[in-house]
Amino acid sequence: MAAPLDPEMFDPVCPSDLSPVRFGDKWAGMIIRCLEAGPRRFSELRVPLRGITAKVLTRSLRTLERDGLVGRTVQAGPVRRVEYALTPLGRGLLGPMDVACEWTGRHWDELLDAREGVVPVSAAD
Template identity: 40%
Template sequence: MATWSPSGNPEPALGPNVYAGLCPTRLVLDRIGDKWAVLVLGLLAGEPRRFNQLRREIEGVSQKMLSQTLKSLERDGLVSRKAFATVPVTVEYSITPLGLTLAATVDALRGWAESHIDEVLAAQRHYDERATA
């Protein structure tokens, strides 16, 4: 296994270093840190869904953004896409075994956000009041 130095050159046997600018793990963090990816993975961890099901359940996501998110998650091996030979074609998305390894973390993030939203909003109000004073 190689790690990535700030120069972008692999260094032997140290492992990935997310703090190194060119380390490929940054790309993974970008993907799983995206709000739409987190929401899609959270829903698919429960059960497979069709595109329009996801679009209805994730309020505010555009068709274009959902499509891009699903393609990226599929490319990363976190989501699989299965097309059925129907007219029109039916497509179902499901979480992969690799995606399932991330599901508990995604659920913990969701739970934290829901549990602490009042505190975050209060902190934002406090900050904004100080900034305008």
């Protein structure tokens, strides 16, 4: 069994949307990272993904499952247990995600400067 997810694994000061490289929806990359060490239950995923609602997490997981990146396993028993895990295809995304994160880290200041210097479209008219 994998160790519990760190509630602080995603720095709230470091917005994941700063990276111009996105894997799926806003939450998909973080969900994939949560599943990197092994299968997780829905409630476990909510711990580090503090800002996500149950509805949005469900939608993101279904999309990842539809795309073949995440598998959903229902374990029968007195208490129904559902776990989510990366498929081999999903595991294949970890390398490209590492590269994208590394690139974003190297260009962090430039990305922040660019974001701060952007003139809103309505103000440019």
